[in-house]
Structures are given as structure tokens and as C-alpha cells.
Amino acid sequence: MRASKGILIQEECRTISRRTILKASAAMFAAGVLPPASAVFAQKILDRTQDQILGPFYPIMSEPDRSGDLTRVPGGSGLAKGQPIIVRGTVRNPDGKPVSGAEVEIWQANAAGRYAHPDDTNPAPLDPNFQGFGAATTGPDGFYQFKTIKPLHYPAGSIGIRPAHIHFDVRGRRDELVTQMYFEGDPYNEKDSFLQSVLNPNALIVKLLSPTAEEPEFMIAVFDIVFRG
The missing domain is CATH 1.20.5 (Single alpha-helices involved in coiled-coils or other helix-helix interfaces)
Known part of the structure; x- marks a missing residue:
């Protein structure tokens, strides 16, 4: 008891x-x-944006344009050929916090599929009004933006036809990310060995959104980036 x-x-x-x-x-x-x-x-760790190759046409012989508008060349009188687009997004760390002071570089082929690079043997014409190389630094909100044009797919030798894409190099204090942004509906996306090599190819593909009333000629591409910063 x-x-x-x-x-x-x-x-x-x-x-x-x-x-x-x-x-x-x-x-x-x-x-x-x-x-x-x-x-x-609710606190979810974000996946780091998937890496892609730097590619052979990184523009090492020129300085990036920091105006934010690649549809014009300093001192030029014309506009770049092709569909104008605005590429914008937010750079965040895996905790979802904006990364301030990140250096975002982009480079790409023009509307005919040609890079302004001496090693590009594509016979497509160069565009004198399109440099295709820009840089921006994110502010406290992690935001970046570029005005550019939608590139074209292009032949890449034994690799085949590469789909339209824009290269990114994002650098912070502790991390560097090299990746590429692709476009929804490109017929060469599913055949591209580089895009299909990542775990989630759709995460690197953007859909072009309708223009805003303020800039009706520019389609919008939103490409958010996650890296350690």
C-alpha cells in the first residue's frame, strides 16, 4: 500500500x-x-541556387557596364536589336535574409546568338549597340536589376545548340555563385546537357512576364538568387 x-x-x-x-x-x-x-x-532553409559552368565567353577584355541598361552603349546613338527585357530579382542567403553588397555580373549573347568575344566563331552578326556585359551591386534589400535583350540560342560545336540563356556571376564576402538563367518555352532546354545536369532544371528557367505600364516595351524576367553571401 x-x-x-x-x-x-x-x-x-x-x-x-x-x-x-x-x-x-x-x-x-x-x-x-x-x-x-x-x-x-515556418523558418525554412532556402536551397542554394544551382551552379552552372562559367562558359568560354566570359568578357575578360572589357569592363562591365554599370548603368543598369545594356540596351544602349555609352556614346552610341542606337538601341540594341531584339526583344527588350528587364531581368530583376533579390539575392538572399539560405535563411531568407537579403544579401546587401553582393556583386552581380551578367553576360550574354545578342539577339542573333553572338557574343562580343574574340573566341566566338559564330558567323551571326555582332550588334554595335549591345555590349552584353553588365554589373550591379545589391542594396540593403538585396535587389538587383538590368535592362537587356532576350538572347538567341546558338550553335556550340559538338555540344549542339545551346538554348537562350544569361550568365550570372554573384560574389559576396564568403561565397561566389556562377549560374545561368534560361527561358521558358525554349525548344533546346530539354536537350541541353548543362541545364539538364542540375537536380532541378526548372529552378533555372524563368517565364517572361507582361511589361509594366511605365515601360511597356520591356518584358519582365524575375530571377531570385540564393547563396551564402
């Missing part, structure tokens, strides 16, 4: 202890000391 009574007393103490802890936790939630459970479970 004494043993049974002792067990009952222990169980009652445990019950009181649990009630005390629950009451204390409720008080702390109400006071804002602890975050709500929904906020704890």
Missing part, C-alpha cells in the same frame, strides 16, 4: 510540474518572449 501510495504521489507531482511548465510557457508566449510555434516551423 505504501508503494502504491508513493507512486500516486509521484504521478501527481509530474502532472503538477507539467501544468506549471505549460502555464509558464503560455505566459511567455503572451508576453512575446517566445515566438509562436507557427513561426518556428
Whole structure:
């Protein structure tokens, strides 16, 4: 009987202890000391943007344009040929926080599929009004933006036809990401060995959105980037 009574007393103490802890936790939630459970479970780690090759046509012989508008060449009088687009997005770390001060470089072929690079043997014409190489630094909100044109697919020797894409090199204090952005609906996406080599090819493919009323000639491409910063 004494043993049974002792067990009952222990169980009652445990019950009181649990009630005390629950009451204390409720008080702390109400006071804002602890975050709500929904906020704890909502914290999702973002996947790092998938890497791609640098490619043979990185423009090492020129400085990137920092105006944010690659549809015009400094000192030129014309506009680049092709469909004007705005490429924009936010650079974040895996915790979802904006990365300030990240250096974002882009380079690409022109609307005929030709790079302004001496090693590009594609017979397609160069566009004197399109340099195809730009850079921007993200602000406190991690935002970047470029005005450019939609590139064309192009022949790449034994590799076959490469789909239209824009190269990115994103550098922070601790991390560097080299990747490529592709376009929805390109007939060569599914055959491209570089795009199909990643775990989730669709994460590198963007859909062109309708222009804004302020700039009706520019389609919009949103390409958010995640790296350690």
C-alpha cells in the first residue's frame, strides 16, 4: 500500500510540474518572449541556387557596364536589336535574409546568338549597340536589376545548340555563385546537357512576364538568387 501510495504521489507531482511548465510557457508566449510555434516551423532553409559552368565567353577584355541598361552603349546613338527585357530579382542567403553588397555580373549573347568575344566563331552578326556585359551591386534589400535583350540560342560545336540563356556571376564576402538563367518555352532546354545536369532544371528557367505600364516595351524576367553571401 505504501508503494502504491508513493507512486500516486509521484504521478501527481509530474502532472503538477507539467501544468506549471505549460502555464509558464503560455505566459511567455503572451508576453512575446517566445515566438509562436507557427513561426518556428515556418523558418525554412532556402536551397542554394544551382551552379552552372562559367562558359568560354566570359568578357575578360572589357569592363562591365554599370548603368543598369545594356540596351544602349555609352556614346552610341542606337538601341540594341531584339526583344527588350528587364531581368530583376533579390539575392538572399539560405535563411531568407537579403544579401546587401553582393556583386552581380551578367553576360550574354545578342539577339542573333553572338557574343562580343574574340573566341566566338559564330558567323551571326555582332550588334554595335549591345555590349552584353553588365554589373550591379545589391542594396540593403538585396535587389538587383538590368535592362537587356532576350538572347538567341546558338550553335556550340559538338555540344549542339545551346538554348537562350544569361550568365550570372554573384560574389559576396564568403561565397561566389556562377549560374545561368534560361527561358521558358525554349525548344533546346530539354536537350541541353548543362541545364539538364542540375537536380532541378526548372529552378533555372524563368517565364517572361507582361511589361509594366511605365515601360511597356520591356518584358519582365524575375530571377531570385540564393547563396551564402
